[in-house]
Amino acid sequence: MTNYLDFEKPLAEIEGKAEELRSMARQNEEMDVADEAAALDRKAGELLEELYENLTPWRKCQVARHPDRPHCQDYIEALFTEFTPLAGDRNFADDHAVMGGLARFNDQPVVVIGQEKGNNTKSRIERNFGMARPEGYRKAIRLMEMADKFNLPIITLVDTPGAYPGKGAEERGQSEAIARSTEKCLQVGVPVISVIIGEGGSGGAVALATANKLAMLEHSVYSVITPEGCASILWKNSDKMREAAEALRLTAADLLQLGVVDRSIREPKGGAHRGAEDAIKAVGSAISEMLKDVEGMDRQQVINARRQKFMSMGSKGLAA
Amino acid sequence: MNWITNYVRPRINSIFSRREVPENLWSKCKECGTMLFHRELKDNLNVCTQCDHHMAISPRDRFLALFDGGIFVEIDVPTPIADPLQFKDQKKYPERMKAAQKKTGEAEAMLVAEGEIGRTPIVACAQDFSFMGGSMSMYVGNAIVAAAERAVELKRPLVLFSAAGGARMQEGILGLMQMPRTTIAVQMLKEAGLPYIVVLTHPTTGGVTASYAMLGDVQIAEPNALIGFAGARVIEQTIREKLPEGFQRAEYLLDHGMLDRVTKRTDMRNELITIVRMLMDMPPAIVGDLPAPGAVEEAAPAEAEEPAEDAKA
Numbered sequence: 329m330t331n332y333l334d335f336e337k338p339l340a341e342i343e344g345k346a347e348e349l350r351s352m353a354r355q356n357e358e359m360d361v362a363d364e365a366a367a368l369d370r371k372a373g374e375l376l377e378e379l380y381e382n383l384t385p386w387r388k389c390q391v392a393r394h395p396d397r398p399h400c401q402d403y404i405e406a407l408f409t410e411f412t413p414l415a416g417d418r419n420f421a422d423d424h425a426v427m428g429g430l431a432r433f434n435d436q437p438v439v440v441i442g443q444e445k446g447n448n449t450k451s452r453i454e455r456n457f458g459m460a461r462p463e464g465y466r467k468a469i470r471l472m473e474m475a476d477k478f479n480l481p482i483i484t485l486v487d488t489p490g491a492y493p494g495k496g497a498e499e500r501g502q503s504e505a506i507a508r509s510t511e512k513c514l515q516v517g518v519p520v521i522s523v524i525i526g527e528g529g530s531g532g533a534v535a536l537a538t539a540n541k542l543a544m545l546e547h548s549v550y551s552v553i554t555p556e557g558c559a560s561i562l563w564k565n566s567d568k569m570r571e572a573a574e575a576l577r578l579t580a581a582d583l584l585q586l587g588v589v590d591r592s593i594r595e596p597k598g599g600a601h602r603g604a605e606d607a608i609k610a611v612g613s614a615i616s617e618m619l620k621d622v623e624g625m626d627r628q629q630v631i632n633a634r635r636q637k638f639m640s641m642g643s644k645g646l647a648a
Numbered sequence: 649m650n651w652i653t654n655y656v657r658p659r660i661n662s663i664f665s666r667r668e669v670p671e672n673l674w675s676k677c678k679e680c681g682t683m684l685f686h687r688e689l690k691d692n693l694n695v696c697t698q699c700d701h702h703m704a705i706s707p708r709d710r711f712l713a714l715f716d717g718g719i720f721v722e723i724d725v726p727t728p729i730a731d732p733l734q735f736k737d738q739k740k741y742p743e744r745m746k747a748a749q750k751k752t753g754e755a756e757a758m759l760v761a762e763g764e765i766g767r768t769p770i771v772a773c774a775q776d777f778s779f780m781g782g783s784m785s786m787y788v789g790n791a792i793v794a795a796a797e798r799a800v801e802l803k804r805p806l807v808l809f810s811a812a813g814g815a816r817m818q819e820g821i822l823g824l825m826q827m828p829r830t831t832i833a834v835q836m837l838k839e840a841g842l843p844y845i846v847v848l849t850h851p852t853t854g855g856v857t858a859s860y861a862m863l864g865d866v867q868i869a870e871p872n873a874l875i876g877f878a879g880a881r882v883i884e885q886t887i888r889e890k891l892p893e894g895f896q897r898a899e900y901l902l903d904h905g906m907l908d909r910v911t912k913r914t915d916m917r918n919e920l921i922t923i924v925r926m927l928m929d930m931p932p933a934i935v936g937d938l939p940a941p942g943a944v945e946e947a948a949p950a951e952a953e954e955p956a957e958d959a960k961a
Contacts, residue, residue, distance in 0.1 A: 491858075493878030493886050498896060499904045503857035503877040510859060511831050530815075531827060531858040531877070538828045552815045552824040552855070562737035562817060576820045577733045586732070588821050638829050639793070642786050642822040645732030 331601075333390050336379065342372040376598045383547060385573035389555055391547040392526045393489075396601040398608055399458075400427060400442035400485045403525060406605075407612045408433055408440060414474075416467060420500065423464030425456045425492070428471045433483065434616060439475035441468050441536060442485030445526070458527075459492035462505035465535050469505075469512045476516040481622075483615060484522040484536040489554070491532035506535045513538035514634060517627030521618045523593070523611055524548045525600075540634045541618035542588070544580040545607065546595040550588070551578035577646065587641055590618070677701050693913045702850060702870050702913055706752070707759035707774030710809060714772065714917055720763035723771070725756075725794045728786035733820050741818040748779045757782050757812070758791040762798060766921035766933040771799040774809040777851070782812035784856050785819050789826035792860055796833035805843035805924050810861040814854020823855075830860040843927040845920065848875050848898070848907070866923055868909045868916070869898035875906075 332340040346368035349361040383391065391397070404411050408431035415422040428441035445458035468484075475482045491502055513520050513536070522539035528550030537550070544550060553561075555573035560566040577583070580592040593614045596603030622630065674683045679701035689696075693713055694703040712718040735741040749755060757779035762771045773795045775782045792808070799806040815823035837844045846864030848857075851874035858877055869875060876896035884891060894900045898910045911919050921933045 491877060493882045495883060495887060495889075495891060495895070498876050498878065498883065501862075501904075501906050504862040504906060506858035506877070507827075507831065507860075507862040510828055511835070511863060514828060514831055514835060530824060531855045534824060534827045534855075535858075538831075550821060552820055553817055558737075558817055571737070575733070575735050575737060576817070578821065583821060586821065588825060635832050638825065638832060641825050641829065642728065642732060642819075645729040645822075646734060 331394065331396055333387070333394065335387055335390070339372055339375050339379065342368055342375065346372065373597075376602075380547075380595075380598055384570065385549075385576070385579050386555060386570040388547050388579050389527075389549050389569075389573055391599045391601075392549045394599065394601045395447070397526055398600055398604040399447060400444040400487055400525065402604060403485055403608055403611060404431065404440055404442065406608045407615070408438075409435075411440070414471060417463040417470060419463070419466060421461075421463045423456075423461050423467060424454050425458055425460040425488070426464035426467055428468060430480075433481075433619075436481070436619075438481045438483050439471050440483045440485070441471055442525075443488040443532075443536070445487060456492060458488045459490060460488065460532060461492050461494065461497045462500045462502050465491075465505035465509040468536060469509050472509075472512045472516055472520075475518055479518055481518055481619060482516065482520045484520065484539065486522060486524045486528050486533050486537045486550075487526035487548075488529045488532045489527055490529035491535075503531075506531050509535035510538050514638075515631070517630055519619070519622040519625070519630050520634070521615060521622070523614065524550050524589070525611065529554065538634075538638070540622050540630060540637070541590050543591045543593055543611075543614045543618060544583060544589045545593050545600060545611065546580050547599050548580060549578040550580075550583055551576050582646070585646060587644060678703075695913050700871065700912065702872065704777060704811075704850070705913070706778070707754070707776050707809070710774050711759065711761055711763075711772065714765055714920075715761070715763035716765060716767065720761040720772075723760040723762055723794055723798050725758075725760060725787060725791045728790055731818075732786070732822050733818070735818040735820065737818075744780065744818065752776060752779045754779060756787040756791070757785065758788045760791050760795045760798075762802065762804070765917060765924075768921055768924055768928070768930065768933065769802065769804050770807055770920075770924060771795050771802065771804050772807045772809070775811045775856075777811040777813075777849075780816065780818075781814075782810075782856075783814060783816035784812055784823055784826045784830075784859075785816040786822055786826065788812075788816075789829045792826075792830045793833045796836045799842055800836055800840045803840070803842065805845065805928060806837055807845045807847065807920055807924070808860065808864070809847045809849055810852045810856055811849045812852055812854070812856040812861075814856055827855050827859040831863065834860055834863045843924060845923065847916065847920075849873050851875070853877065853879065865927070866909075867907045868911050868919070869901065869907050870913055870916070871898055871910055873898045875901055 346365045349365045353359045353361045411431040412429045414429040427444045431440045443458045444455050446452035446455035472482055520539040522537045522542045524544040526548050555569035556566045558572040559568035583589045584592050593610050596606040600607035673686050676683055677696040680699035682698040694705040711720050731741045757776045758773055760773045795806055844864050845866045846861055848869040852861050853876050874896055880891055901907045902910050925933055
């Protein structure tokens with residue numbers, strides 16, 4: 329069963345009708361519905377294309393959060409071999425919102441780290457909906473240090489609503505953990521390659537997305553605050569999330585123009601959740617290309633290039 | 649109409665209006681309710697003389713009290729592009745900026761200066777919570793980078809007073825990108841082997857704590873300052889329970905190992921001098937009143953110049 333988003337309602341109706349016709353035909357062999365059903369399919373296809381060509385920023389947020397969208401684990405399983413998960417921050421706990429470990433990407437050993445939201449009730453709770461606690465960031469720091477020591481490129485997959493707002497998380501230094509993780513991203517002498525595959529939620533995303541090269545899936549978002557949060561503060565009304573999403577410039581296209589991301593990855597028709605395999609493949613080739621972009625740089629060059637990128641960021645604005 | 653209304657009354661009025669009467673001679677402490685005389689409050693650095701409640705202090709007033717003789721030189725901060733996203737909520741961003749500038753009399757939410765504290769040369773930055781919640785904008789990022797660069801150039805420590813609700817929403821992702829940018833500034837100090845002292849003041853939250861405000865060599869907070877990543881209301885809604893008394897306050901963080909010290913504002917200057925001088929391997933500060941540095945330095949060149957002019961003549 330497809331999970332439809334609110335703006336996909338007309339699509340759901342057409343696809344529902346086609347399905348209804350086909351099921352009627354299955355029960356009654358004399359009925360010939362093939363032509364009619366095909367016409368409905370065509371119509372649905374056109375509508376889908378149209379809807380996704382012109383997604384508003386708020387709709388992109390909805391797509392980025394879609395429960396059926398491929399998540400970190402799907403990408404790791406499909407794109408990496410010999411993935412060997414490594415656990416724990418050696419301090420307090422193992423945070424399942426952040427997964428990571430050693431793996432091979434096109435046979436090259438790398439360290440891969442990402443936020444995982446989970447795909448059913450049980451795994452979502454286990455993964456804390458992709459919201460990391462300090463331990464998650466400290467695990468990431470530990471893995472980045474290992475990558476740095478053994479000269480392995482770091483690949484991060486970002487997908488989080490934000491860092492977890494919890495009592496224990498605060499007590500154990502959520503902000504310090506995020507600050508140190510960002511610091512580590514900037515310190516390592518190996519390339520950091522990052523892809524925002526869903527939600528890039530504020531500081532919780534920055535902690536892993538401070539990379540030499542950053543790509544974003546076409547319908548993913550990266551923002552200083554959720555549109556709902558922004559609306560409730562600036563509009564004093566959280567229902568104004570559409571306006572807030574518009575104002576925040578959180579889409580891949582805008583961020584590309586602002587120089588915050590280096591490339592936008594095209595998603596299959598109807599979004600990554602309608603063609604997971606193609607989306608994953610596209611992310612894979614983007615990672616390969618980004619790794620090529622940083623090939624041949626020595627450790628100091630890697631560090632300097634990353635610094636330079638962030639130091640000059642924002643000098644142009646949207647007008648450029 | 650006679651000479652009284654035309655001449656005498658205006659004269660009398662002008663005599664009275666010329667006397668500058670501050671709007672509020674008295675302010676009430678929010679904690680203990682004591683009425684405090686404005687001059688007494690100012691002398692005590694906006695700390696209640698009855699209950700030690702720390703009220704907000706502007707970066708300029710803080711620097712006047714911090715630096716020897718109140719003398720400091722402001723460091724230029726490169727001006728970033730204005731309104732990069734052409735952001736508009738209920739008001740346009742440039743309008744909000746203008747209102748904040750008018751309210752505070754400052755250009756932006758961070759003041760950067762160099763000077764001496766107890767004859768110890770330092771660079772300092774102070775964030776202004778009354779300027780759009782102290783929010784981290786591209787300017788604030790530039791200010792911290794400029795401060796770090798100047799500190800490295802002069803081989804001085806950097807002392808930073810933080811106060812902010814987080815990144816500036818009106819600059820969207822570019823506000824958020826000040827997290828890595830300011831982290832690079834901290835790294836510059838680290839590479840130069842220079843101390844970076846953070847003084848967390850009420851309130852410091854969000855992306856600011858998750859970057860430069862938590863990366864100090866020494867982390868000091870003012871008493872009862874609110875310090876945290878997520879807002880207490882958001883946490884309560886998420887975990888559906890009441891948070892304990894004092895949650896996210898300076899003393900609570902100290903108990904949980906997140907800070908080095910909690911220090912009263914009135915003791916802060918001496919403490920900073922002590923710490924910075926030890927980290928810079930300087931001899932202990934001389935205790936006691938010294939003449940303002942200007943008084944001594946101004947006298948010396950004046951003497952030297954006079955004979956030179958005589959010689960020319």
